[in-house]
Amino acid sequence: MSTSEAATVIPVYDVAPGQGAPSKAPAAAPSAPPAAAPAAAATTAPRKFPMPFFQRSDRGSRCMAFLDFLLRIAAFGPALAAAIATGTSDETLSVFTEFFQFRARFDDFPAFLFLMVASAIAAGYLLLSLPFSAVVVLRPQTTVLRLLLLVCDTIMLGLLTAAGAAAAAIVDLAHSGNERANWVPICMQFHGFCRRTSGAVVASFLSVFIFVLLVILAAFSIRKR
Amino acid sequence: MDTGEQGETSKAPLSKGVSRGVSMLDLILRVIAVVCTLASAIAMGTTNETLPLFTPFIQFKARYSDLPALTFFVVANSVVSAYLILSLPLSVAHIIRSGAECSRLVLIIFDAAMLALVTSASSGATSIVYLAHKGNVRANWLAICQQLDSFCERISGSLAGSFVAMVLLILLILLSAIALARRQTE
Numbered sequence: 001m002s003t004s005e006a007a008t009v010i011p012v013y014d015v016a017p018g019q020g021a022p023s024k025a026p027a028a029a030p031s032a033p034p035a036a037a038p039a040a041a042a043t044t045a046p047r048k049f050p051m052p053f054f055q056r057s058d059r060g061s062r063c064m065a066f067l068d069f070l071l072r073i074a075a076f077g078p079a080l081a082a083a084i085a086t087g088t089s090d091e092t093l094s095v096f097t098e099f100f101q102f103r104a105r106f107d108d109f110p111a112f113l114f115l116m117v118a119s120a121i122a123a124g125y126l127l128l129s130l131p132f133s134a135v136v137v138l139r140p141q142t143t144v145l146r147l148l149l150l151v152c153d154t155i156m157l158g159l160l161t162a163a164g165a166a167a168a169a170i171v172d173l174a175h176s177g178n179e180r181a182n183w184v185p186i187c188m189q190f191h192g193f194c195r196r197t198s199g200a201v202v203a204s205f206l207s208v209f210i211f212v213l214l215v216i217l218a219a220f221s222i223r224k225r
Numbered sequence: 226m227d228t229g230e231q232g233e234t235s236k237a238p239l240s241k242g243v244s245r246g247v248s249m250l251d252l253i254l255r256v257i258a259v260v261c262t263l264a265s266a267i268a269m270g271t272t273n274e275t276l277p278l279f280t281p282f283i284q285f286k287a288r289y290s291d292l293p294a295l296t297f298f299v300v301a302n303s304v305v306s307a308y309l310i311l312s313l314p315l316s317v318a319h320i321i322r323s324g325a326e327c328s329r330l331v332l333i334i335f336d337a338a339m340l341a342l343v344t345s346a347s348s349g350a351t352s353i354v355y356l357a358h359k360g361n362v363r364a365n366w367l368a369i370c371q372q373l374d375s376f377c378e379r380i381s382g383s384l385a386g387s388f389v390a391m392v393l394l395i396l397l398i399l400l401s402a403i404a405l406a407r408r409q410t411e
Contacts, residue, residue, distance in 0.1 A: 108363040111352045143406045150402050154337070154395055158344050165345035166352035169294045173356070174364070180291040181357070183366045212337055215398070219333040222405045223326055 061140040064221040068149075068214060069133040075210035076126040078203040079160070083119035085200035086112050086167075091193040104186070104193045111166040112197060118163030119204055122156050122211075129153075143222060150218040157211040164204040171198050244407060248320040251400045255316050258393040259309045261386040262343065266302035268383035269295060269350075274376040287369075287376040294353040295380060301346030302387055305339050319404075326408055333401045340394040347387035354380050 086106050093102040106112040129149060136145050174194055177185035187194035272295075275286045289295040312335070315328055357377060360368035370377035 104363060109361065110355065147402055147406050151399055154340070154398050157337070158340060158391060158395060161341050161344040162348035165348035168345075169349035169352040170356075172293065173353070173366075178292060180287070181367075181369045183356075184364070186364045208341060212341055215337045216334050219330055219337075219402060219405065222402060223330050223408075 058140045061221055061224055062137060064217060064224070065133065065137040065140055068217050068221070069130070069137055071210055071214050071217065072126050072130055072133055075207050075214070076123055078207040078210070079119050079123040079126060082164075082200040082204040082207065083116050083123055085196050085203065086116040086119065089193050089196040089200070091190050093189055102189075104190045106197070109170055111163075111170040115163045115167040115200060115204060118159050119200075119207075122160045122207060125152065125156050146218055146222050150215060150222070153211060153214050153218060157208065157215060160204060160211060161208050164201055164208055167197065167204070168201045171201050240407065244404060245320060247400055247404050247407075248316070251397060251404075252313070252316045252320060254393050254397055254400070255309055255313055258390045258397070259306050259313070261390040261393070262302045262306035262309065265347075265383045265386035265390070266299050266306060268386070269302070269380060270299045272376055272379045274373055276372060287373045289380070292353055294349040298346045298350035298383075298387070301342050302390075305343045305390065308335065308339055326405065329401050329405050333398055333405070336394055336398050336401065340391065340398065343387060343394065344391050347384060347391060350380070350387075351384055354384060 089112070090105045091103070106116060129152065132145060132149060136142060136149070171194070173183060173185075174187045174190075175185055175198075177183050269289050272287070272289045274288075289299060312332060315332060319329065354377075356366060356368075357380070358368055358370045360366050
C-alpha cells in the first residue's frame with residue numbers, strides 16, 4: 001500500500017472487511033485507495049497529533065457522545081435519590097385509636113415498592129452504562145454500541161416511567177382521596193411519609209425526562225454517524 | 226476494485242430487501258398498536274355500572290371518570306392512538322422510499338414521547354385497579370371490587386391492550402433505530 005507523503009501518523013482504525021470507504025472523510029484525497037481511506041483522512045490534514053484518535057471529522061459525533069455521557073451522570077442522581085427516599089420512608093404516629101394503623105412504610109404500598117426497585121435498577125444501569133458511553137466517546141465510529149445503548153435506554157425508560165406513574169397515582173390518592181370509593185386521604189396524618197414519597201416521585205420523573213433526552217440524542221448520533 | 230464493486234452490487238438488492246422488510250414490519254406493528262390503544266380507550270371509556278342497592282355510605286354508580294387515573298388512561302390512549310393513525314402514512318412512505326432519514330428521526334422522537342405517555346397512563350391505571358381489587362389495609366382503603374363486579378372486570382381487561390401497545394412502541398423505536406443505522410453503513 002502506498003504510504004504517501006511520508007506520513008508519520010499510523011492509523012489505528014480497525015477497517016472491517018465488509019466495510020467500504022467511509023463517506024465521512026472530509027477532504028478525502030481522491031487518489032487514496034479505499035483500504036487506506038482512514039489513512040487518507042489522517043494524511044490530508046498533516047497535523048502531528050500525539051494521539052491519532054482525534055480527527056476533525058469526528059468532532060460532531062464525539063460532542064454528542066460526550067453530551068450523552070454527561071446526561072447519564074445527570075440522570076443517575078435523581079434515580080438514586082428516588083430509590084433512597086422511597087426506601088427510607090417510614091413514619092410512625094404517636095396517637096392511638098382503635099380504627100387506624102399508625103405506621104406507614106413504603107412496603108405497605110406495592111406501588112412504592114415497585115418505585116424503589118425500579119429506581120434502584122435504573123440507577124445501577126446508568127452507572128454500568130457509563131463505561132460504554134465513555135467508549136463511544138473515544139471511538140465514535142461504533143454504531144453497534146450506540147444501538148445497544150439506545151435499546152437498553154428505551155427499556156429503562158419504560159420501566160422507570162411505569163414505576164413513577166404507579167407511585168404518582170398512589171401519591172395523588174393519598175393527597176386527595178376519593179369520595180366515590182370512600183378512600184380517605186392519608187396525608188392528613190402522615191405528613192413526613194407523604195412529603196418524602198412525593199419528592200421521590202418528582203425525582204423519578206426528572207430522571208424519566210433525562211432518559212427521553214438520552215434516547216433522542218442516541219437517535220441523532222446514529223443518524224449523523 | 227472489480228471484486229469490491231461486484232460485491233457491492235450483489236449486496237445492494239439484499240440490503241434493500243431487508244430495509245423494505247423492516248419498514249413493512251414497522252407498518253404492521255403500528256397498525257396492531259392502533260387497534261390495541263383504541264380498544265383500551267373504548268373499553269375503559271364505556272364503563273358505566275349502577276348497582277340496585279341503597280346504602281347511605283357507599284356510592285353505587287361507577288364510571289371511569291370517578292377515578293382520575295382512569296380518566297388519564299382514556300385520554301392518553303386516545304392521544305396515542307390518534308398519533309399512531311397519523312404516523313401510518315409516514316410509515317407507508319418509508320416502505321416506498323427507504324432513503325428518508327429525517328422523517329425516521331422525527332418518528333423516533335415522537336415514538337419515545339408516546340412511549341412515556343402510554344406507559345405512565347397504563348401504569349397509573351394499573352395501580353388504581355390493583356387497589357380496587359385488593360384495597361390497602363394500612364391506609365384503610367376498601368377494595369371496591371367486592372361490590373362492583375362488571376366495572377372491575379372491564380377496567381382490568383382494558384389494561385391489557387395498553388401494555389401490548391407499550392411493548393410494540395418499544396419495538397417500533399428499535400426498528401427505526403436499526404433502519405437509521407443501516408442507512409449509515411450502506
